[in-house]
Amino acid sequence: MIRVGVFGANGRMGAEVCRAVQRVDGLQLVAAVDAGDPHDEAEGCDVIVDFTHPDAVMENIKWCIDRGIHTVVGTTGFTEQRLEQVRAWLADKPEVGCLIASNFSIGAVLMMHIAEMAAAYYPSVEVIELHHPQKADAPSGTAGSTVELIAAAREKAGLGEVPDATMHDPDGARGAVVQGVHVHSVRLQGLVAHQEVLFGGPGETLTIRHDSLDRASFMPGVVKAVQDVPSHPGLTLGIERLLGIE
Numbered sequence: 001m002i003r004v005g006v007f008g009a010n011g012r013m014g015a016e017v018c019r020a021v022q023r024v025d026g027l028q029l030v031a032a033v034d035a036g037d038p039h040d041e042a043e044g045c046d047v048i049v050d051f052t053h054p055d056a057v058m059e060n061i062k063w064c065i066d067r068g069i070h071t072v073v074g075t076t077g078f079t080e081q082r083l084e085q086v087r088a089w090l091a092d093k094p095e096v097g098c099l100i101a102s103n104f105s106i107g108a109v110l111m112m113h114i115a116e117m118a119a120a121y122y123p124s125v126e127v128i129e130l131h132h133p134q135k136a137d138a139p140s141g142t143a144g145s146t147v148e149l150i151a152a153a154r155e156k157a158g159l160g161e162v163p164d165a166t167m168h169d170p171d172g173a174r175g176a177v178v179q180g181v182h183v184h185s186v187r188l189q190g191l192v193a194h195q196e197v198l199f200g201g202p203g204e205t206l207t208i209r210h211d212s213l214d215r216a217s218f219m220p221g222v223v224k225a226v227q228d229v230p231s232h233p234g235l236t237l238g239i240e241r242l243l244g245i246e
């Protein structure tokens with residue numbers, strides 16, 4: 001039996017995770033912690049799942065690692081600097097695992113993987129991410145992970161700059177430029193989490209789109225991560241290995 005705690009338990013994702021954990025044999029929900037609650041009720045957990053806020057997540061991860069508790073982290077806002085900090089904390093606790101994923105939905109992981117494959121073949125690329133208006137950050141963590149994969153694939157293929165990346169754009173109508181790729185963030189009532197990756201070359205375009213229509217889409221990935229993390233010490237990024245995608 002894996003004893004599971006959830007940080008951000010009253011939030012949109014945290015509440016869904018609490019319900020999902022309670023439905024799975026072999027997992028036991030023992031702590032549901034939200035902002036302002038004392039963390040000590042989560043002391044005896046084997047794994048803590050964090051869906052909180054980019055401003056809170058680092059402190060939460062440190063709290064868990066210090067106590068030898070494995071973590072599954074869906075909260076966004078990770079930079080290379082933050083990941084280095086997590087690696088440093090884990091170095092002092094070699095038996096502890098921490099899995100951080102910008103997106104736990106299978107379709108989103110496949111979208112990123114397919115975008116990485118396509119990136120070498122098209123000079124033009126842009127990302128449009130679309131989310132509910134309560135989302136705390138922009139661009140999304142998924143868009144950040146996607147452009148990181150695209151940028152690496154472009155570099156490996158010897159592609160130079162995206163052709164129109166230096167256009168005069170005084171009002172930001174062309175979106176943010178992240179790792180050389182234009183990223184547009186739409187926030188709209190009625191949406192959950194969606195992303196399009198658009199590729200363009202001579203006489204053709206390719207659009208890869210993923211839609212999370214319900215937060216249920218993230219739960220199989222979160223549950224797999226909770227079951228996996230105790231046997232995988234150190235830092236794991238993404239759920240690709242859990243899905244057999246490399």
Ligand SMILES: NC(=O)C1=CN([C@@H]2O[C@H](COP(=O)(O)OP(=O)(O)OC[C@H]3O[C@@H](n4cnc5c(N)ncnc54)[C@H](OP(=O)(O)O)[C@@H]3O)[C@@H](O)[C@H]2O)C=CC1
Nearest residue numbers: 008010011012013034035051052056074075076102103104
């Ligand atoms: N990786 C993935 O697949 C996904 C990632 N996300 C990410 O997860 C995060 C949360 O999203 P969402 O559920 O929509 O956000 P919500 O705002 O609905 O939920 C976050 C919850 O965490 C609480 N909280 C804030 N700080 C702490 C803390 N220190 N300890 C415990 N609880 C805390 C908040 O309380 P209060 O409101 O009082 O501050 C709130 O109840 C975001 O970063 C989002 O991008 C979302 C969906 C999927």
Ligand SMILES: O=C(O)C1=N[C@H](C(=O)O)C[C@H](O)C1
Nearest residue numbers: 076102103135140141142193
């Ligand atoms: O805040 C959300 O809702 C989501 N956040 C993650 C992100 O920033 O990529 C994952 C998904 O897009 C939903």
